Amino acid sequence: MHEPPLPLEEAQARLLALVEPLPIERVDIDGALGRYLAEPLRARRTQPPAALSAMDGYAVAEDDFAGPWRVVGESAAGHPFAGSLARGEAVRISTGARLPANAACVIVQEDIARADDHISLSGEPPSPPHKHIRPCGLDFHMDEQVLPAGARLGPAQLALAISAGHRHLPVRRAPRVLVMDSGDELAADPENCREHQVPASNGAMLAAMARGLPCEVQRIGPVPDAMDALAEALAQADDADVIVTSGGASVGDHDLVKPALEAWGAELGFWRVAIKPGKPLIVATREKSGRRQIVLGLPGNPVSSHVTAYLFMLPLLRALLGAAHPLPQAFPVRLGAPLPANGGRRTFMRAIWDFDTVSPAAVQDSSALAALAASNVLIDRPANAPAAEAGAQAHVFWLENGGIA
Numbered sequence: 394m395h396e397p398p399l400p401l402e403e404a405q406a407r408l409l410a411l412v413e414p415l416p417i418e419r420v421d422i423d424g425a426l427g428r429y430l431a432e433p434l435r436a437r438r439t440q441p442p443a444a445l446s447a448m449d450g451y452a453v454a455e456d457d458f459a460g461p462w463r464v465v466g467e468s469a470a471g472h473p474f475a476g477s478l479a480r481g482e483a484v485r486i487s488t489g490a491r492l493p494a495n496a497a498c499v500i501v502q503e504d505i506a507r508a509d510d511h512i513s514l515s516g517e518p519p520s521p522p523h524k525h526i527r528p529c530g531l532d533f534h535m536d537e538q539v540l541p542a543g544a545r546l547g548p549a550q551l552a553l554a555i556s557a558g559h560r561h562l563p564v565r566r567a568p569r570v571l572v573m574d575s576g577d578e579l580a581a582d583p584e585n586c587r588e589h590q591v592p593a594s595n596g597a598m599l600a601a602m603a604r605g606l607p608c609e610v611q612r613i614g615p616v617p618d619a620m621d622a623l624a625e626a627l628a629q630a631d632d633a634d635v636i637v638t639s640g641g642a643s644v645g646d647h648d649l650v651k652p653a654l655e656a657w658g659a660e661l662g663f664w665r666v667a668i669k670p671g672k673p674l675i676v677a678t679r680e681k682s683g684r685r686q687i688v689l690g691l692p693g694n695p696v697s698s699h700v701t702a703y704l705f706m707l708p709l710l711r712a713l714l715g716a717a718h719p720l721p722q723a724f725p726v727r728l729g730a731p732l733p734a735n736g737g738r739r740t741f742m743r744a745i746w747d748f749d750t751v752s753p754a755a756v757q758d759s760s761a762l763a764a765l766a767a768s769n770v771l772i773d774r775p776a777n778a779p780a781a782e783a784g785a786q787a788h789v790f791w792l793e794n795g796g797i798a
């Protein structure tokens with residue numbers, strides 16, 4: 394007897410519990426895009442390092458906001474004014490320039506009338522007076538934590554790290570991923586596919602999904618449904634941190650992935666998750682030279698492969714990369730069409746969200762790539778959910794899948 398299929402959250406938790414974070418390396422900021430910080434990042438400087446003007450105009454001293462004033466110098470970005478201001482004096486100041494000592498107000502040039510070195514108010518002084526002043530440390534202070542461990546390094550985070558005085562960042566080594574699809578019916582060349590064959594599309598799809606993260610991805614296959622062919626393929630996986638197979642995960646006579654993994658030395662973690670599509674998912678591990686390799690055996694149906702890669706492979710890779718939050722998050726939207734009652738398996742329906750309402754794709758078969766490619770979300774339907782009316786709330790997961798142009 395087999396264990397019953399696991400609930401999704403339990404299966405995800407069991408997979409992520411297998412993760413041993415990869416070693417830390419320091420990379421140049423230019424190479425850090427999309428990776429995750431391995432340690433909290435502290436500021437090595439204060440930003441701004443002094444009070445700066447946020448506008449082009451004139452700086453004046455405290456209690457001297459009525460004018461007129463005499464312009465006694467200039468503070469430009471990168472060229473501060475050395476002196477301090479007395480009553481009746483102003484300094485020409487540009488955006489980003491350092492505020493002169495004892496200046497308390499910047500009046501924008503649109504509110505000033507100038508004749509030679511003499512200026513007077515033509516509009517209103519700013520209210521409050523410091524409105525156009527960025528105080529020292531507005532963004533962050535020296536030694537302050539600017540990013541937590543596990544933060545994803547997108548463009549804004551990289552800019553923040555540079556601003557905080559860092560040229561190199563601690564991240565986890567990029568995982569090495571081996572993607573291999575299997576099946577006797579698969580043709581490697583889609584332009585040369587015989588009548589009894591189908592083009593092998595899962596390998597390319599899964600590799601493309603993994604490459605959306607900073608991983609080293611290698612592909613082999615399609616591999617025939619034969620123990621020796623699978624053994625030969627797995628023999629190339631010694632260096633991989635993660636091995637992703639597709640196909641041969643079910644119960645048929647030709648579904649050999651589980652026995653092939655066992656013959657290779659892998660130990661089964663669990664098999665089958667109570668989701669549709671994607672039930673026959675395999676998770677296994679192999680200890681190799683003191684390192685743990687994790688195997689994800691994804692079901693062969695193309696949509697099942699995609700959905701399980703989304704719910705398991707990407708979170709696994711994010712966790713290996715050190716992400717603080719590796720799992721995708723669902724968000725609530727309104728249904729644009731009614732949904733039928735669901736069966737006993739939690740279902741991930743391919744659907745199109747037009748940023749107002751969500752409607753399921755017409756074809757929900759787990760082989761239907763056209764419906765998947767047209768979709769941008771998965772509707773998460775609980776097991777045994779009753780029929781739902783248009784306008785009711787549903788939860789969806791965002792697929793970074795194109796979907797709608």
Ligand SMILES: Nc1nc2c(c(=O)[nH]1)N[C@H]1C(S)=C(S)[C@@H](COP(=O)(O)OP(=O)(O)OC[C@H]3O[C@@H](n4cnc5c(N)ncnc54)[C@H](O)[C@@H]3O)O[C@H]1N2
Nearest residue numbers: 574576593594595596640641642643648672692693694697
């Ligand atoms: N008696 C049962 N039969 C099946 C069960 C079950 O519980 N009892 N589960 C079904 C479910 S659910 C799924 S999902 C599939 C998954 O089976 P496998 O992982 O063994 O996948 P295959 O049989 O190898 O292939 C299924 C399907 O997908 C096509 N395929 C496979 N690989 C690729 C590829 N790389 N590119 C494109 N298409 C691929 C393949 O041709 C088959 O049509 O099992 C059900 N059966």
Ligand code: MOO
Nearest residue numbers: 670671672697759
């Ligand atoms: O669950 Mo399967 O993955 O129906 O296609």
